[in-house]
Amino acid sequence: xxxxxxxxxxxxxxxxxxxxxxxxxxxxxxxxxxxxxxxxxxxxxxxxxxxxxxxxxxxxxxxxxxxxxxxxxxxxxxxxxxxxxxxxxxxxxxxxxxxxxxxxxxxxxxxxxxxxxxxxxxxxxxxxxxxxxxxxxxxxxxxxxxxxxxxxxxxxxxxxxxxxxxxxxxxxxxxxxxxxxx
Numbered sequence: 001x002x003x004x005x006x007x008x009x010x011x012x013x014x015x016x017x018x019x020x021x022x023x024x025x026x027x028x029x030x031x032x033x034x035x036x037x038x039x040x041x042x043x044x045x046x047x048x049x050x051x052x053x054x055x056x057x058x059x060x061x062x063x064x065x066x067x068x069x070x071x072x073x074x075x076x077x078x079x080x081x082x083x084x085x086x087x088x089x090x091x092x093x094x095x096x097x098x099x100x101x102x103x104x105x106x107x108x109x110x111x112x113x114x115x116x117x118x119x120x121x122x123x124x125x126x127x128x129x130x131x132x133x134x135x136x137x138x139x140x141x142x143x144x145x146x147x148x149x150x151x152x153x154x155x156x157x158x159x160x161x162x163x164x165x166x167x168x169x170x171x172x173x174x175x176x177x178x179x180x181x182x
Contacts, residue, residue, distance in 0.1 A: 093120060130147075154171075154172060
């Protein structure tokens, strides 16, 4: 079955392009993987390449269908609903990488992977709560835009000689003509 969220079948245009490139003799190594041609090619030890028509016919059975590959023990009827919720986690990671400027980490042991998923779940919860708050207040902005603006807000706190605390919040960029409340 194909990977999550993509249609398995190869388009007719891609197959026409494969035949054209093959007929010209310009089927280079960089194009084989780039266009997904490699699944339709037979490469023998003499490094001769031929198009495998059986693989094309087999692949065409999946045209227009979407499938999911998983290693979970969830029943099949639960896999698709779980996958449909995956966008929330992906969005949280995207916000973490872009808006919060976190860098991706590549870890392979359970001891190192678990904290990343814990952080992703916290980031997902934060994103949901922020989104709910934005809607409740009636702000017509996305979570990404609110976080972008929040990075430009600074609060200045000064303790005066008489002991009073003076506090003023301002934005380093002008996002609206309304002043921020102190």
